[in-house]
Amino acid sequence: MVDAVRAWFRDEGRDLPWRGRSTPWGVLVSEVMLQQTPVVRVEPVWHAWMERWPTPADLAAATQADAVRAWGRLGYPRRAKRLWECAVAIVDRHGGEVPADQEALRALPGVGDYTAAAVVSFAFHGRALVLDTNVRRVIGRAWRGEPLPAAHQTVGERAHAASLMPEDDAGAAEWAVASMELGALVCTARVARCDACPLASSCAWFRAGCPGLDDAPRRTQPWHGTDRQVRGRIMALLRAASAPLNVTGHAALADVEPGQLDRCLDGLLADGLVTRDEATGRCAL
């Protein structure tokens, strides 16, 4: 089954710009941008970012505000802050070179288990357990007949995924990108395209009739009127501003309840995404 997925990927895998013809830094940037954000929205920002800051040292020499502004509307702007901090740490700790060691990667700001493994695998073609939501869904369905991954990984799930990894580095790296791609393009969360799947004949979930999709529990993401939305509006305002401004008195935020606006601005200040001049009360990135 693993080999069938790898063969499918050689024919059907997308030729994304950070695959094969980029640098470890380009791969790392793409992985951070792709955390919870779709490929189509990442691509143009990634190109502009890599043209402006082709190495970690280039980004480290810029300001955090520049990074957050260049992040634009990708969402979760704390990722931009952490990617900038990551560049600084790579210069400080690793002489400006993205480390190939998984533990060293994992210690960088904004790099968790998944991203560290992804960089080892995609950038350095090493053998690492790349277990994102796509891979978890593919393995869960095809090998165990489960419709959707559980909220949290278990030791047993990781052990099962590890047991499927090819022994050689190149094979493990190809399996990682192939299984992720299958989950992204074919074995999708809501409407699986089982007619186009190389595992259809062997998939435990397909053979069982694709059960349990409708009643599977999903996490709900409230949005309208939430702090998250207000934070986003504040950040959008400050990204567009050419000079520090008064956030709480701004006309563009006049519809926000004052208590919520204060709370959200305080949160952004605490997160280090916004700065405030205490003399004037004006804010900037």
Next chain:
DNA sequence: CAAGCGTGGTT
């Protein structure tokens, strides 16, 4: 460790 964190396209 459950909760919080952006955004825009799709249904």
Next chain:
DNA sequence: TAACCAAGCTT
């Protein structure tokens, strides 16, 4: 249209 969804990380 409101809800759902998309390569997680941090506290």
